[in-house]
Amino acid sequence: MARVIAVANQKGGVGKTTTAVNLGASLAAAECRTLLIDLDPQANASSSLGVLPGDISDDVYRVMVGEMTIAKVARETMLQYLTLVPASGDLVGAEIELASAEGRERILERAIADIRDDYRVILIDTPPSLGLLTLNALVAADSVLIPLQCEYLALEGLAALMKTIDRVRQSLNPDLAVEGLLLTMYDLRNNLSAQVAREAREHFAELVFKTPVPRNVRLSEAPSHGKPALLYDINSKGALSYLQLAEELLERIENG
Amino acid sequence: MARVIAVANQKGGVGKTTTAVNLGASLAAAECRTLLIDLDPQANASSSLGVLPGDISDDVYRVMVGEMTIAKVARETMLQYLTLVPASGDLVGAEIELASAEGRERILERAIADIRDDYRVILIDTPPSLGLLTLNALVAADSVLIPLQCEYLALEGLAALMKTIDRVRQSLNPDLAVEGLLLTMYDLRNNLSAQVAREAREHFAELVFKTPVPRNVRLSEAPSHGKPALLYDINSKGALSYLQLAEELLERIENG
Ligand SMILES: Nc1ncnc2c1ncn2[C@@H]1O[C@H](COP(=O)(O)OP(=O)(O)OP(=O)(O)O)[C@@H](O)[C@H]1O
Ligand SMILES: Nc1ncnc2c1ncn2[C@@H]1O[C@H](COP(=O)(O)OP(=O)(O)OP(=O)(O)O)[C@@H](O)[C@H]1O
Ligand SMILES: [Mg+2]
Numbered sequence: 001m002a003r004v005i006a007v008a009n010q011k012g013g014v015g016k017t018t019t020a021v022n023l024g025a026s027l028a029a030a031e032c033r034t035l036l037i038d039l040d041p042q043a044n045a046s047s048s049l050g051v052l053p054g055d056i057s058d059d060v061y062r063v064m065v066g067e068m069t070i071a072k073v074a075r076e077t078m079l080q081y082l083t084l085v086p087a088s089g090d091l092v093g094a095e096i097e098l099a100s101a102e103g104r105e106r107i108l109e110r111a112i113a114d115i116r117d118d119y120r121v122i123l124i125d126t127p128p129s130l131g132l133l134t135l136n137a138l139v140a141a142d143s144v145l146i147p148l149q150c151e152y153l154a155l156e157g158l159a160a161l162m163k164t165i166d167r168v169r170q171s172l173n174p175d176l177a178v179e180g181l182l183l184t185m186y187d188l189r190n191n192l193s194a195q196v197a198r199e200a201r202e203h204f205a206e207l208v209f210k211t212p213v214p215r216n217v218r219l220s221e222a223p224s225h226g227k228p229a230l231l232y233d234i235n236s237k238g239a240l241s242y243l244q245l246a247e248e249l250l251e252r253i254e255n256g
Numbered sequence: 257m258a259r260v261i262a263v264a265n266q267k268g269g270v271g272k273t274t275t276a277v278n279l280g281a282s283l284a285a286a287e288c289r290t291l292l293i294d295l296d297p298q299a300n301a302s303s304s305l306g307v308l309p310g311d312i313s314d315d316v317y318r319v320m321v322g323e324m325t326i327a328k329v330a331r332e333t334m335l336q337y338l339t340l341v342p343a344s345g346d347l348v349g350a351e352i353e354l355a356s357a358e359g360r361e362r363i364l365e366r367a368i369a370d371i372r373d374d375y376r377v378i379l380i381d382t383p384p385s386l387g388l389l390t391l392n393a394l395v396a397a398d399s400v401l402i403p404l405q406c407e408y409l410a411l412e413g414l415a416a417l418m419k420t421i422d423r424v425r426q427s428l429n430p431d432l433a434v435e436g437l438l439l440t441m442y443d444l445r446n447n448l449s450a451q452v453a454r455e456a457r458e459h460f461a462e463l464v465f466k467t468p469v470p471r472n473v474r475l476s477e478a479p480s481h482g483k484p485a486l487l488y489d490i491n492s493k494g495a496l497s498y499l500q501l502a503e504e505l506l507e508r509i510e511n512g
């Protein structure tokens with residue numbers, strides 16, 4: 001039975017997609033059967049794995065409007081143990097189209113139930129907002145992995161996100177846990193990163209992953225080659241930190 | 257009669273708020289009467305100017321639901337020629353509350369019409385999505401200033417944004433122009449920035465502002481002090497680049 005993890009934070013540009021793609025790839029490298037669902041109309045997770053909008057006819061939009069199952073739209077990636085449910089621009093319309101649908105918050109949860117036993121981990125990349133798509137991910141998930149960019153404005157947004165998680169836990173998904181906070185774009189050269197990291201560890205203690213992800217240009221170059229960092233430059237600090245994160249996550253999952 | 261400029265890009269974390277705040281402050285330093293409207297529920301532009309959620313009772317949410325005028329919620333900042341319409345978390349609910357309101361795309365346009373003659377420039381900071389709040393900004397605006405982070409994934413999102421601008425121009429705001437593309441977080445140390453800059457200038461030529469904004473830690477430190485960069489560290493590369501951008505923008509506006 002898969003562990004379903006939503007990668008979410010309404011603050012933009014904090015490393016949600018970079019984390020979903022590279023953590024997914026690192027779990028696959030450890031032969032952990034992983035499904036990555038791209039639930040962002042920007043479809044950045046899809047293009048980071050070399051799947052461009054023109055390549056696909058069936059994507060997660062068809063799942064959200066009930067026309068197709070996940071099994072039907074899921075596709076292989078260059079990594080044996082990583083499967084992708086791609087997104088496309090069609091998804092932009094989903095939030096409006098589904099706004100008045102019956103059980104609109106549980107569409108993804110129902111779709112995942114069919115294939116849950118086929119994977120060990122299911123990761124969901126979400127858009128930078130707290131709309132219906134992100135809500136579907138939070139309802140379908142066992143836990144939320146929160147990328148926290150080591151910047152002041154990113155720290156500010158955490159309170160609103162935690163409030164939203166609380167609300168979802170009270171009304172729609174009582175078991176929703178916080179998988180952890182991941183420090184991203186940690187820049188050893190400046191004090192701001194160290195300050196934000198210190199504040200996060202003070203407030204959230206054990207919830208903060210021991211592995212910080214450093215700012216590393218290889219991580220931002222890899223998407224233009226349609227590859228995760230571990231296939232683009234395995235020796236880069238970025239690739240190594242996500243391999244380490246995968247190990248840390250698997251340990252947390254095994255030990256419960 | 258003010259020029260109304262929406263600062264927009266659905267890609268997250270590209271420098272929308274940093275641009276709205278620091279360009280606004282730089283225009284004010286040039287004694288150009290400027291209004292900054294924070295239309296993002298994250299309220300980052302408000303906190304970057306030292307206005308925290310607890311400080312305000314009336315914010316742009318009250319304008320969007322028709323309870324108050326802009327004149328009533330606008331407040332002074334530490335800069336004489338810069339006035340702020342703050343945001344608060346209440347704005348999160350606005351997109352859902354207004355979804356079925358009559359003339360929901362023109363609420364901000366109507367509110368701005370009352371005070372348009374009091375300012376020379378009106379800047380609108382928008383959230384990282386193409387929902388009703390951003391749509392209101394695009395309908396109310398004369399032009400769109402597009403911050404373009406010098407990263408591959410940010411370049412990818414441009415086509416979707418340009419399509420949205422076209423659609424708004426055809427249906428709701430025929431005169432909507434592109435004010436320009438602003439290269440942000442330009443990092444001289446890596447090739448990716450240079451490559452993205454070259455591609456942007458090839459595709460968009462004159463539309464790209466001559467002034468690039470370099471990656472500069474002072475820009476990301478300033479918000480934690482509640483000040484724009486020019487009051488936090490006037491000699492920093494970040495502050496100087498936004499002063500230069502303000503000059504370039506004023507020249508464009510004067511010369512039509
Ligand atoms: N550790 C890192 N080092 C350097 N660059 C990074 C790192 N993590 C992410 N990036 C780059 O920063 C930008 C933002 O990251 P990303 O797109 O993953 O964030 P996001 O939270 O998914 O954004 P959005 O809110 O738009 O969905 C991207 O261009 C990405 O390549
Ligand atoms: N030129 C720059 N140099 C260094 N840091 C920057 C620069 N511009 C912005 N930043 C920092 O990068 C982060 C993202 O910028 P900002 O919040 O302005 O982007 P945004 O597009 O408004 O994000 P959102 O999509 O969440 O609204 C912030 O922490 C900000 O302080
Ligand atoms: Mg993303």
Ligand SMILES: [Mg+2]
Nearest residue numbers: 272273296300
């Ligand atoms: Mg912003």
